[in-house]
Amino acid sequence: MKELLFNEGQNLKEVLCEISEYIYHNPELGNQEFKSSEKLISFLEEHNFIVEREFLGLKTAFRAVYDSNKPGLTVGYLCEYDALPEIGHGCGHNMIGTMSAGAGVILSKILDQVGGRVIVYGTPAEETDGAKVIFAEQGVFEELDAAMMLHPSDKTCASGTSTAIYPLQFRYKGKTAHAASCPQEGINALNSVIQLFNGIDALRQHVTPDVRMHGIITNGGVAANIVPDEAVAQFYFRAAKKETVMELVEKVKNIAQGAALMTGATLEMERFELPYDDLRTHENLSEAFNENLRILGIEDIEENEDFGSSDIGNVSHIVPTIHPNIGISNCRVIGHSREMADATISELGHERLLIGTLALAYTGYDVLTNKVEL
Known part of the structure; x- marks a missing residue:
C-alpha cells in the first residue's frame, strides 16, 4: 500500500x-x-x-x-x-x-x-x-x-x-510633572518598569536552567523633561514544562506588584499573546x-x-x-x-x-x- x-x-x-x-x-x-x-x-x-x-x-x-x-x-x-x-x-x-x-x-x-x-x-x-x-x-x-x-x-x-511560554504585559501608570521644576509632584511609571527588570534579573539565580525570561520596554515616556505617567513592558516567560512556567509567572507578578509599590504607580497585567x-x-x-x-x-x-x-x-x-x-x-x-x-x-x-x-x-x-x- x-x-x-x-x-x-x-x-x-x-x-x-x-x-x-x-x-x-x-x-x-x-x-x-x-x-x-x-x-x-x-x-x-x-x-x-x-x-x-x-x-x-x-x-x-x-x-x-x-x-x-x-x-x-x-x-x-x-x-x-x-x-x-x-x-x-x-x-x-x-x-x-x-x-x-x-x-x-x-x-x-x-x-x-x-x-x-x-x-x-x-x-x-x-x-x-x-x-x-x-x-x-x-x-x-x-x-x-x-x-x-x-x-x-x-x-x-x-x-x-x-518549551512552554507565557507572554505577559506590564502597564504602569503614574503622574506627569515637570522633571526639573517640580519632580516631587510626579509619579514615575518608567521607574517601576526599571525596578521590574531589576527584580526579574535578581530572580534569575533562583530558577532552574531551563527557564528563559526576556522582555522589552514598549513605552517608556515621551520626553526627558516630563515625568512619564505611563510605561509598558512585555515579557516572554519560558520553561521546559507548563507547570514550571505557571509557578514562575506567579513569582514575577509579585515582583511586578513590588515595583509598583516602590514608586506609587498603579499596575495592570495582562497576556498580550496566547500562551503555548x-x-x-x-x-x-x-x-x-x-x-x-x-x-x-x-x-x-x-x-x-x-x-x-x-x-x-x-x-x-x-x-x-x-x-x-x-x-x-x-x-x-x-x-x-x-x-x-x-x-x-x-x-x-x-x-x-x-x-x-x-x-x-x-x-x-x-x-x-x-x-x-x-
Missing part, C-alpha cells in the same frame, strides 16, 4: 513544489494569510476534501475533511503558513503547510480501502497568536487519534520537546515516522535540541502528536533567517518537501492500519 502512496506523491511533486514556492513568494503575517490559506484550500478541494473556511471565526483558518464513511481512526495534519516580518518564510511555513496538505491528499487516495478519516487543519499565526491554542481550547483536536506536522531545518531531527504549552512527543508515533524516513532514504536522524516554543505543544496535551524536523540544507542555516527561507525553495528543499510529505502520509497509513500503538 505504501507503494501506492509513493506513486501518488510522485504524481503530485510538481504541484507541491509550486504551492510551496507560491506561498514563499507571497509572505503574509499571522491572521493575514489570505493568499496562502486559499492556495491550500483550493488544492484540498480539488482532491475532494470538504472544507470549512474561516473556521472558528478565524478569517484564515480552515478545517478540511476527507471521510471514507467506513469505520476507522482519524488522522490530523496541521498546516502553518504565516511569515515573519521583513524576513518572509524564514521559519519554513511555506513548506509546513504544503507538506501537511500534501500528506492529507496522498493519504486520502487509499482511505476508501482502509477506512477512517483524514483531517487537514489550517492553523494561522503560529509565530504570534497561534490558532492551535484556540482550536485546543474549543476541543477541536479531541476528534483525532493522532496529529502530525513536519518542520524544515538545517538537519533532520526526531520529534522532541518545545510544552510539546509532549508520542514516542511510538515518533518512531513510526522515523522508520518511514529511513524507508525513504533519510537515515541520519538526530535528537532534537530545539529550545523554542510552538502552539503544537497545546495539541500534544490532548492527542498523540509529533513535530519532527527535516533537513533542507547541507550546511549550517539558522531559523528565522532569509537563508532558511531561500533553502525551502532550493533543489534540496524541493527534494525534501516530497520526502517529508510522503513520510507524513506513510505514518498516517500506519496509524489507520493500527501499526502504531497509540
